[in-house]
Amino acid sequence: MRIIVIGAGVLGVTTAWYLRREGHDVTVVDRATRAGEETSFANGGLLHASHAEPWNAPGILWQLLRWIGREDSPLLLRPGQIPYLLGWGTGFVRNSTRSRFERHTRVNAALAVYSLQLLRELRRDTRIRYDDAQNGILKVFDDPAALDKALHASKVTAPLGVRHSVLDTPQTVALEPALEESRDQLIGSIYYPDDESGDARLFTERLAALATDAGVTFQFGCNVERLRLEGGRVKAVETATGPLEADSYVIAAGNDSKRLARQVGVRLPIYPVKGYSATLPLEGWRNPPQIPIIDDARKVVVTLLGGRIRLAGTAEFAGYDDSLQTRRAATVLRQASGRFPSLGQHAERHEPTYWAGLRPMTMDGPPILGPSPVPNLFLNAGPGHLGWTFACGCSRIVADVISGKTPELELEGLGLHRFQSW
Numbered sequence: 001m002r003i004i005v006i007g008a009g010v011l012g013v014t015t016a017w018y019l020r021r022e023g024h025d026v027t028v029v030d031r032a033t034r035a036g037e038e039t040s041f042a043n044g045g046l047l048h049a050s051h052a053e054p055w056n057a058p059g060i061l062w063q064l065l066r067w068i069g070r071e072d073s074p075l076l077l078r079p080g081q082i083p084y085l086l087g088w089g090t091g092f093v094r095n096s097t098r099s100r101f102e103r104h105t106r107v108n109a110a111l112a113v114y115s116l117q118l119l120r121e122l123r124r125d126t127r128i129r130y131d132d133a134q135n136g137i138l139k140v141f142d143d144p145a146a147l148d149k150a151l152h153a154s155k156v157t158a159p160l161g162v163r164h165s166v167l168d169t170p171q172t173v174a175l176e177p178a179l180e181e182s183r184d185q186l187i188g189s190i191y192y193p194d195d196e197s198g199d200a201r202l203f204t205e206r207l208a209a210l211a212t213d214a215g216v217t218f219q220f221g222c223n224v225e226r227l228r229l230e231g232g233r234v235k236a237v238e239t240a241t242g243p244l245e246a247d248s249y250v251i252a253a254g255n256d257s258k259r260l261a262r263q264v265g266v267r268l269p270i271y272p273v274k275g276y277s278a279t280l281p282l283e284g285w286r287n288p289p290q291i292p293i294i295d296d297a298r299k300v301v302v303t304l305l306g307g308r309i310r311l312a313g314t315a316e317f318a319g320y321d322d323s324l325q326t327r328r329a330a331t332v333l334r335q336a337s338g339r340f341p342s343l344g345q346h347a348e349r350h351e352p353t354y355w356a357g358l359r360p361m362t363m364d365g366p367p368i369l370g371p372s373p374v375p376n377l378f379l380n381a382g383p384g385h386l387g388w389t390f391a392c393g394c395s396r397i398v399a400d401v402i403s404g405k406t407p408e409l410e411l412e413g414l415g416l417h418r419f420q421s422w
């Protein structure tokens, strides 16, 4: 079958990879000049089944209201966005009941565990490297109530294969000596031994090269303006350089997925949630953490990627504005330096490279995978804060659906049909 995949982010490239393995004739089109240039460019680098909870945890509404307009907060709702958030935002809040939150956490965790298993297989089969590390992930806590909450979430996901162990402060510092410098704040941690880390952009670019060798065609600098429908099916994608035709089409266009799908009458409840990262050279930081850290109190992650340190965090409801706001970007460094004061000193000597990206987030948490109401149009969209973690799993499921195979994970909770009443 001839298949066009729109988008060469981590989801689009992995989709192409798995489709090609099923023997399809695959073309990937992307408006950028190379793979992985948008949201997959400089994310936190974590492959974390441990962090499967959607962001609309019970109580999210009050948290959002508390942070409205506060530039220095990890979670920021810009007042001007409130009218645009009415549809999606209502769904986001409605899905924050305890039972829905736990159901969506389980769906996400199962997908993340599956995805990491596929990533390991891919690494074994292709020897692809992407500044990857298999050191697990450590979530650190300053507040006993927050640790209790995370423990509860970990108990929900443990039966799905997310192993974890709870550590007190001495055990935490023994496992990750870099935490010695903020030992006084710590009350404990949870260690997830099966989580991993790696550079999503490097992975995307290298997998695109492997896919090219395997016969996938990439058309870069090719903006898809619209999808043309004929007889209830997608007939072509219209690009600046003319139409491109195939038998089936996959939308894996990150934050543009919603606009493209809308053109053919498919509504995707996705909203872009902005985040920032800062990248610094590792050289000169004497005692960096070897295990990626998720700092619960400061809502920031600290990851080593080869010879670099990547800090990432913040959530901002600011629409499609992906501009780099220096003050917000600096929040990420400030939060991480609160945990690692020596990092703050290190950053005075090495100017960080800041980046802003938009997480394409669904209103309930899990991504939207598989069929759409248009018979030859398929979806791989809305992975939110977990797109790197989910990539192999989402894309293998979509490739299986297109190839007429039964996916290894059931589509219940992952398909567009779950929003029928929306």
Ligand SMILES: Cc1cc2nc3c(=O)[nH]c(=O)nc-3n(C[C@H](O)[C@H](O)[C@H](O)COP(=O)(O)OP(=O)(O)OC[C@H]3O[C@@H](n4cnc5c(N)ncnc54)[C@H](O)[C@@H]3O)c2cc1C
Residues within 6 Å of the ligand: 006, 007, 008, 009, 010, 011, 012, 029, 030, 031, 032, 035, 036, 037, 038, 039, 040, 041, 042, 043, 044, 045, 046, 047, 048, 200, 222, 223, 224, 225, 252, 253, 254, 255, 256, 257, 274, 275, 276, 277, 312, 313, 356, 357, 358, 359, 360, 381, 382, 383, 384, 385, 386, 387, 388, 389, 390
């Ligand atoms: C600050 C931050 C930190 C994060 N940290 C993590 C993390 O630690 N772990 C994790 O799992 N996830 C993380 N994420 C989420 C993750 O980065 C995303 O979910 C993931 O990159 C989304 O991949 P994608 O392929 O769907 O989208 P993208 O990477 O945005 O790819 C979409 C592609 O489609 C192309 N495109 C769009 N529209 C068109 C069009 N009309 N025509 C042609 N091409 C088009 C774009 O050029 C782009 O290349 C983070 C995100 C942010 C912002």
